[in-house]
Amino acid sequence: MHAFLFDASALVKRYAPEVGAAVVDYLFAQAGRGRLLCLMRGVAEVSAALVRKRNSGSITSPMFAAAMTQLRMEVLMAADFIKLPADNALIATAISLAEKHAINATDTIVLQTALTITAQRRAGGRSLPWGLACKGPRQ
Numbered sequence: 001m002h003a004f005l006f007d008a009s010a011l012v013k014r015y016a017p018e019v020g021a022a023v024v025d026y027l028f029a030q031a032g033r034g035r036l037l038c039l040m041r042g043v044a045e046v047s048a049a050l051v052r053k054r055n056s057g058s059i060t061s062p063m064f065a066a067a068m069t070q071l072r073m074e075v076l077m078a079a080d081f082i083k084l085p086a087d088n089a090l091i092a093t094a095i096s097l098a099e100k101h102a103i104n105a106t107d108t109i110v111l112q113t114a115l116t117i118t119a120q121r122r123a124g125g126r127s128l129p130w131g132l133a134c135k136g137p138r139q
Helices: 008-014 023-030 040-056 063-077 088-101 105-123
Strands: 004-006 034-037 082-084
Touching: 004 008, 004 105, 008 023, 008 040, 008 063, 034 040, 034 105, 040 063, 040 082, 040 105, 088 105
Parallel strands: 004 034, 034 082
Antiparallel strands: none
């Protein structure tokens, strides 16, 4: 069975109108919570993105309040949505990816997490599809 790792830019699509929201909504509806993953750091980034959207007027205060409640319920407090730590060991391993792939610090952590989880899942005969929940290369 596939699992889906969300970075913050993908996860925020669940809580604010953006291009790609339908794909994220589909995954939430069809994949089952035990197969959805994100970094805890990503949850904080989504929260900050929602604050920025409210402050810029791209979402209303009631929409912001509803989105924050939904984020807390579906991800933060949900035992079956897998939330991964970005601990010192992960960060230390991820540092080399910045130079190798010319990506920012957050993306190195997400990429290293995806590489680690993919290796673990493949060893167990499972997979993590890349094209659905991870960002593509920077343009």
